[in-house]
Amino acid sequence: MGDEVLSINDLHVSVEGNEIIKGISLTISVGEIHAIMGRNGAGKSTLANVVMGHPSYEITSGTISFRGTPLEEMEVFERARAGMFLSFQYPSSIPGVQVGTFLRKSVSAVRGENAPSARDFRKELKGHMESLDMDRSFLSRYVNDGFSGGEKKRLEILQMLLLNPCLALLDETDSGLDIDALRVVADGINSIAPEAGCLLITHYQRLLEHVKPDFVHVMIDGKIVKTGGAELAGDLEAKGYDWLEA
């Protein structure tokens, strides 16, 4: 635990005039896994999307810095190239663009001069796909087009492994996964965790049985109302959120 990758200070965020995030502060360092839990509509996904730079959200006050650089100075693609990754809750489909082509372009863009040769890329890709139990036929399909929920999440994790980020934001990556797929996805997260900061957004404890968080934060109505260790997820599973609202 040491190097700070994400620092959020008293963040307020609005969408079309409605304040969704109402003062959040959070610091994530390399090697730390943070989990954010909360009811639907608490602002969890908004937080992840704001950090990644989704244009629909307006930061009304507060600051976010990524590896020491204020985020307002960085375009979305610059954040990605600097090592930020968001696993989307609902990844967009890009009809007509083959997965293989997309992955190659993405890796080239993010790694720049250090991008692997075509041969090394294929080798690397093959290894990651095997670790995620993904069939080679995935590569010729169109990005997320006609994919099942589980296939979309595996593709998100495959991208994460290839891009090897220093900050991984995972927005409900566990939703729609069966038990075997959940384990495969969790293995992927664990493999990057030692050298990255991870922010997991989830509703359920089941992912946290495979990926051990260092911190669990509970979000209610746009604020973090409680922070604890991994045991807090168990408490939430048992007691729900009502006891934190008083």
Place this chain on the structure above:
Amino acid sequence: MINYPQISIPPRSDHLWRYTPWKRIHPTKVEEMPEADEIKFSSGIDTKIEDSSEIARSFIHSISQTSKKISLDNETLELDLRCSGHICSGQLVIESSGKSNLIIRLSGDAGWTGLRILGIVDGSLSFAVINDLASDGHLLRCEDWIVNRESTFEFATLSAGGFLNKTDIRVDLEATGSEMRGGIASNGYGSRHDDHHIEIQHSVGHTNSSLVMHATCDGSSHSVGTGLLTICEGADGSDAGQVFRNLLLSEKARAEAIPELEVLADDVKAAHGAASAPINPEQLHYLSSRGLSYQEASSLIVEGFLMDAFRHIKSEKVVDTLRTRLLVHLECLMNG
């Protein structure tokens, strides 16, 4: 049969000629039949083709010095059509049997090109036309296809070249079990005008057709897609669908997408749709979050949108060739 000079000039109220009137696509003055150079076909044997009572077909017939025939039987052929000179034209007969692929590439710097194709499909034919003509050329292309019993015709067009293009494709599903799957991708840039008219006729029952046209509209380009889908009386059990989509990339670009349906049978499935929209910002954001700049992300979405027109084409050879040509074309455009 009356031939070209006697055929009346079609009015603009005619569906086919609404957006690219005959006067505009004719290379000189409408009453003239100018001399034309030959299209150079990379293969084919000489043949004769009958005249037509339809004005564009008759005109091409009248000025063409060359008519070639290609016979395919379980084979793949890439056919180059080289078009040069002030005015250039030719006719082609295609007879296909077994499982065949035919890829035609139109290239050259002709000022005006006329191409007429007549095809008969027996078995399974995957057919593609790639328009790679010079960016100031004009193209008039007319095709008539007959699809025989239990036969499948896949046709694809990648329209990327030429300045003023008028294409008129007619497919007759004339026997039970015949099927057509079509995909047209049109890339609009600069002041390019690209007009596709597709008529599909289900003459008998238990015939299937699907057509997808995708046009990207940038600069002050004008894309036109008109379709006429006819399911004839008694053609019960037919299944037909047409979709026209336009991707709007510029406020000055124009796009028309007009599918029309004429159903004279009772027990059929028939659907059509048209949509025009700019790039989906969620797609842009997704690709940006993977490190692609706005320009790189937009280009990839455009490429995908055009390739997606061929989603029903099952021939890998045809789809791979189209993808390669599209990538070359887009790269050339980007590099000026």
